[in-house]
Amino acid sequence: MATSRLTVAENTEHYRKLERMYLAAPINEFFKPAIQIGQGVAEIKVNVDSRFFHAARAAHGAVYFKSLDDAAFFAVSSLVEDRFVLTSNFNLYMLAPIAAGIIRAVGKVVSEGGSSFLAESVLYNDQDEEIARGSGMFVRSKVRLDPEMGYR
Numbered sequence: 001m002a003t004s005r006l007t008v009a010e011n012t013e014h015y016r017k018l019e020r021m022y023l024a025a026p027i028n029e030f031f032k033p034a035i036q037i038g039q040g041v042a043e044i045k046v047n048v049d050s051r052f053f054h055a056a057r058a059a060h061g062a063v064y065f066k067s068l069d070d071a072a073f074f075a076v077s078s079l080v081e082d083r084f085v086l087t088s089n090f091n092l093y094m095l096a097p098i099a100a101g102i103i104r105a106v107g108k109v110v111s112e113g114g115s116s117f118l119a120e121s122v123l124y125n126d127q128d129e130e131i132a133r134g135s136g137m138f139v140r141s142k143v144r145l146d147p148e149m150g151y152r
Contacts, residue, residue, distance in 0.1 A: 014081050015039075017151045018074060024150030031066065035074065040109040042074035047102050058097035064123060065092050068134035071107030072119035076138040079109060079117070084143040088116070090136035101126035115140040 015037040022028065022035050034045040044067050054060045069090050077085045107121035116139050123132040145151040 015078060017145075018077050020152060021145075021150035022070070022074060027066075031063075033067075033070070035070075037074050037078050039078055040075055042071050042078065042107045044071045044074075044105040044107075045102055046105075048098050048100055053099070056097075058099045059103075061092070061094060063098075063103075064094055064132045065090070065134070067103055067105040068092060068107070068121040068123055068132060069136065071105035071121040072134065072136055073107070073138060075107035075109050075121070076117040076119050079112065080140055082145060083140045084145055084149070085117075085138050086141045088137045088139050090134055092132065092134040094132045096125070096129070096131040098125055098131055103131070110135070 018037050019035050023033075030051075031046055036043045046063065046067055048059050048063065050057070052059045052063045069087055072090070073085060073087060103126070104124045105121050106124070107119055109117055109119050111118040116137055118135065118137055120135040121133065122130055123134075125131050143149075
């Protein structure tokens with residue numbers, strides 16, 4: 001089942017700072033993702049190629065996890081303007097293999113309660129077919145968002 005693409009009506013400084021922080025993270029030099037953040041939502045895109053393969057020549061589960069966790073994480077982070085958020089747990093369901101093309105993870109906040117958040121994300125292939133989904137709990141950390149971590 002296909003879903004509509006993320007539309008960002010807001011253009012706030014916080015979302016742009018989060019996007020820059022994400023792209024500046026050293027791990028993303030390898031994955032080279034794209035990101036778009038709105039209020040309570042985030043979308044991550046990654047071009048899958050053979051560098052991401054396990055022995056059976058399809059994307060390793062780490063690619064699924066990273067995409068889904070990042071989308072849910074930044075959906076939550078969009079609602080927290082002063083602190084870094086942490087993933088406290090994450091459940092992942094892989095439904096189909098992917099060996100090439102652009103994958104798109106769409107995350108959204110489902111519930112907020114004090115310092116904890118529940119978020120879900122769905123991963124689509126480039127034919128807009130669902131290939132994985134995940135959900136997790138996220139918490140506010142004690143770490144303040146600052147320019148040294150790329151939040152600028």
